[in-house]
Structures are given as structure tokens and as C-alpha cells.
Amino acid sequence: MSLQFAEILRDRNLKATPMRIEVLQIIGGAGHAVSLTEIQNNLQNFDRVTLYRTLQSLTEKGIIHKALDDETGSYFALCKDECSSKNHHHHHIHFRCKKCEEVYCLSPKKELDIQIPGFKLEGFEVEATGVCESCLS
Ligand SMILES: [Zn+2]
Ligand SMILES: [Zn+2]
Ligand SMILES: [Zn+2]
Numbered sequence: 001m002s003l004q005f006a007e008i009l010r011d012r013n014l015k016a017t018p019m020r021i022e023v024l025q026i027i028g029g030a031g032h033a034v035s036l037t038e039i040q041n042n043l044q045n046f047d048r049v050t051l052y053r054t055l056q057s058l059t060e061k062g063i064i065h066k067a068l069d070d071e072t073g074s075y076f077a078l079c080k081d082e083c084s085s086k087n088h089h090h091h092h093i094h095f096r097c098k099k100c101e102e103v104y105c106l107s108p109k110k111e112l113d114i115q116i117p118g119f120k121l122e123g124f125e126v127e128a129t130g131v132c133e134s135c136l137s
Contacts, residue, residue: 012062023058035072039051077103093128095129
């Protein structure tokens with residue numbers, strides 16, 4: 001796992017620092033988008049500035065993205081391969097469960113295709129709420 005993340009970092013011209021690896025392991029291992037608080041709780045020791053810069057550089061390089069940003073905090077999730085430093089291409093939905101309050105990156109059954117006449121659309125974000133799979137069962 002950490003080897004894989006080290007490779008991803010090298011791929012994007014980022015040094016594989018322990019902090020970056022650790023943050024990626026936390027975000028990548030969760031199975032849902034991870035809040036800043038959750039990241040902080042999972043780090044052994046860190047300083048806020050380094051963590052902030054780490055999240056910023058990982059976002060800039062298209063390795064992670066902000067899944068949600070609201071009054072409860074910022075949530076981060078891993079990007080897929082097609083994201084780059086210039087462009088984040090997400091065709092998924094950010095879903096918040098009303099019961100457990102987890103945030104998920106979910107792919108809809110049918111790929112979203114949004115077009116606006118006369119405009120060049122480069123990206124869009126869809127936020128949805130409801131009840132997640134594990135809370136339903
Ligand atoms: Zn992305
Ligand atoms: Zn839930
Ligand atoms: Zn997402």
C-alpha cells in the first residue's frame with residue numbers, strides 16, 4: 001500500500017515524504033471521504049502547517065480532492081488516475097448519509113452527462129444526501 005502511494009507521488013513529481021504517505025494511507029484506507037478531523041486523529045504527530053501544505057500539494061497534483069466542504073468540515077478522497085495537476089475530472093456524486101454522517105464518493109448507475117447550451121463545461125459537482133448502504137441494512 002505505502003509502496004503504491006510512493007509511486008503515485010513520484011509519478012506526480014512529489015517527494016514521497018512520510019507525511020504524504022501517511023495522509024494518503026489514511027484517506028485511501030477509509031472507504032469513504034475522510035474529514036480533516038479524522039486525518040488529524042489518525043496522525044501520530046503533525047503540525048498544522050505541514051498537514052495543510054500536504055493536503056494542498058496532494059490536491060494540486062490531482063492525487064486527492066475535496067469531496068465536501070461545509071460547516072462540519074472538509075472531507076478528502078482519493079482521485080482516480082485521470083485526474084492531473086491541471087484538471088480534476090470527477091463524474092461522481094458526493095453523498096452524505098443523514099444517519100452516520102459519512103461522506104462518500106459514489107458513481108451513479110448512469111454516467112452523469114450535463115450540458116449547458118452555449119457554455120463550455122469543464123466540470124461540475126453534485127452533492128446528494130440520503131441514507132447509505134450500511135445504515136439501510
Ligand atoms: Zn481529482
Ligand atoms: Zn450511513
Ligand atoms: Zn469524490
